[in-house]
Amino acid sequence: MYELSYEGLTGEIITRYDCEYEEARQEWNRAIQKFPLAIIYCFTKWDVSNAIIWARKNEIAIRIRSGGHHYEGYSVGNNVLVIDISKMNCMQLNEHKNTLVIQGGAQNKQIYDFISSKGYPFPGGTCPTVGVSGYTLGGGWGYSSRYFGLGCDNLIELELIDYKGKVITANETCHKDLFWACRGAGGGNFGIVVSLTFKLPPIVDKVTFVELYWPNASVDIQKEFLHTWQSWLVNLNSKMTIGASIYNSAVEGLAIYGRGLYYGTPEDAAFILQDLLNINGVKMNLQYISFLEAMAIVESSYPSSEQFKSTGRFVHKQYNEEEIETIISLIEDRASGSIFAAISLYPLGGKIQDVGKDASAFYYRDAHYILGIQTIWEDPIVKKDNSQWLESRFDYIESIK
Numbered sequence: 001m002y003e004l005s006y007e008g009l010t011g012e013i014i015t016r017y018d019c020e021y022e023e024a025r026q027e028w029n030r031a032i033q034k035f036p037l038a039i040i041y042c043f044t045k046w047d048v049s050n051a052i053i054w055a056r057k058n059e060i061a062i063r064i065r066s067g068g069h070h071y072e073g074y075s076v077g078n079n080v081l082v083i084d085i086s087k088m089n090c091m092q093l094n095e096h097k098n099t100l101v102i103q104g105g106a107q108n109k110q111i112y113d114f115i116s117s118k119g120y121p122f123p124g125g126t127c128p129t130v131g132v133s134g135y136t137l138g139g140g141w142g143y144s145s146r147y148f149g150l151g152c153d154n155l156i157e158l159e160l161i162d163y164k165g166k167v168i169t170a171n172e173t174c175h176k177d178l179f180w181a182c183r184g185a186g187g188g189n190f191g192i193v194v195s196l197t198f199k200l201p202p203i204v205d206k207v208t209f210v211e212l213y214w215p216n217a218s219v220d221i222q223k224e225f226l227h228t229w230q231s232w233l234v235n236l237n238s239k240m241t242i243g244a245s246i247y248n249s250a251v252e253g254l255a256i257y258g259r260g261l262y263y264g265t266p267e268d269a270a271f272i273l274q275d276l277l278n279i280n281g282v283k284m285n286l287q288y289i290s291f292l293e294a295m296a297i298v299e300s301s302y303p304s305s306e307q308f309k310s311t312g313r314f315v316h317k318q319y320n321e322e323e324i325e326t327i328i329s330l331i332e333d334r335a336s337g338s339i340f341a342a343i344s345l346y347p348l349g350g351k352i353q354d355v356g357k358d359a360s361a362f363y364y365r366d367a368h369y370i371l372g373i374q375t376i377w378e379d380p381i382v383k384k385d386n387s388q389w390l391e392s393r394f395d396y397i398e399s400i401k
Contacts, residue, residue, distance in 0.1 A: 006038070008054045011047035012087075014039040024084075025076060028129065031307040031383055032073030036063070039082040042105075045194040049165035051083045052192070056163070064188045066105050066131025071310050074188065075134070083192060086131065093118055095200070099156065104133040104194045109299055116292035119203040123148040126243075128299035136196060137187040139362045141370070143261040143298070144201075146241040146350030152183035152362055153355050154198045160191035167194075184362025207261050208269040209294040210242055211285040212276060214256040222246045222328045223321075224279055225256050229345060230318055232275045233368060238350030239263040240272055247342035248331045261294060307380065309390045312344070312372030313401040314364040323400050327371075330396065335375050335389030337382030344372040373397060 006013055014024045015038045024039045037060060042048045055062045065075035065084045076082055085105035091114045092101045100115060100122070109128035115121075123144045125135050132151075140151020148154060157171040158179065168191065170179035178190060187193075214221060226246060244258035258276070262269040266286040270277070277284060287294070319327065331341040347369045357365045373393055375386045 004037075004058065006054075008050060008057070009040055010050045011043055012041040014041070025082075026305070027068045027070070027073045027076055028127075028305050029069075029071060029073060029308055030305045031309065031377075031380070032076065034073060034076045034078050036076055036078070036080045036082045039084055041084050041087050043087050045088075045159070045161060045167060048083060048085065048161045048192050048194055049167065051081065052161060052163065053165040055081050055083075056165075064192050066133040066187075067107050067129050067135075069127065069130045069134065071308075085133070085192065085194065088194060091115075093120075093200070098200045100198045100200055102132050102196050102198065104131070104192070104196065106132045108132070108135070108295075112292055112295045112299075116290065116295075119205075121148075121201055121204050121207070121291040122198075123151055123154050123201065125151075126298050127302050129302075132196060133193045134187040137182055137185070137189075137193065139184045139364075141346055141348075143241045143243070143259075143295075144263075145352055146236070146238045146347060147261075147263050148201050149351040149355060150184075150362060151198075152360055153351070154201070155183055155196055156199050157197040158182055158193050159195040160193045162191045180359075181361050183360035204263065204291055206288050207263055207291050207294055208266045209287045209289055209297060210240075210258070210260050210262055210269055210273070212242070212244070212256075212258040212273070213283045213285075214279065214281050215252065215283070217246075217254050217256045217281065219254065219328055219332065221279065221281060222254060222256060223324050225276070226319070226324050226327065226343075226345075227321070228275055228279060230315075230368065233347050233349065236347070236349065237262075237272055240269065241347060241350070242273075243347065244345045245342045246328065246331070246345075247340060248334055250334070250339040259298070261291075306376055307378065307383065308374055308376045309383075309387050310372055310374035311390065311394055312370055313397055314348075314367035315369050315371050315401060316367050317401075318368075319400065326396060330373060330393045335377070335382070336385040337377045337379050338375045338386055338389070339378060340374075340376040341389075342372075342374050344370075344374065346370040346372070371397065371401075 088103040088105040136151040242260035
């Protein structure tokens, strides 16, 4: 019987026979249960190069993992080599060149902690353990996106390892087409990104952290919120990015929660929010705090892992009353064993829309927002029921996008 040799791999190798394997194979979404042949933790770009060369030589499929947050678990697989770059998380800030160089495995929390110590914000994501590579390559939405642009809009250079194990630098003058494609076309397509260089945003002293909460929201209140929110977004000041969830929780029942950042004072934020504040039953919390303090509040709300199914679509229209009523009805009844079902709203526009549609591979510049639908459960036995629940509802969302 042929015995596979791991000779040629460098870094830390975890196989099925190692005690660390069970934890190492997990994704953030614990509903994804795959069993790779091995996981290689890379510490240098040469470890990544060697992993690609080894996989080609041995005809082993690879998966690329930075933070392990792909909703469908595409950064892991059965009988594959997972090339994990999460140990490659060093950062270097150059204020003279106005740049921030980040290794491909750094995660949101690590980036925020580092750059905020120098007084800077960063157009990153919301979940603390999302990796910068996957985030940026897919576009990169967060609570600063409408003001600073998507993550990929702030990228000025990257370094990746191609399918031959070769190191390639791509920017506006070198490998220009590759650089264009890597800004918004998604991760894992063209190579393994090991380093990203971003332009620095301006130093910011404080931001207004916004929380809006409608407890015990009736179906009518939820419909009113979606109707108001989509209209409010049209001419929204680009300094404000507020995401929202219209949800049905096993603990809270029907409710609405919105949060985000305003790059300005609480007084100005309250004025801009007035249309939403006119919806009956709202509780508002505005905190004038540092960017790092705001993101720490956001990060603290995320569990270390979840079991969930989620999908969505970019919205290019204003929904009419009938469509809004149907959207809200999708979460009136949760799936069997579901503890949380939600319609989530992620606003676009602002600086995102100011970038030319052909300037990068991110296609959805003219979309108003992203509408997502999700269900979360705790018992693995109900995974199938929850998946079917979501898939049956997604057909409607797809039909009205």
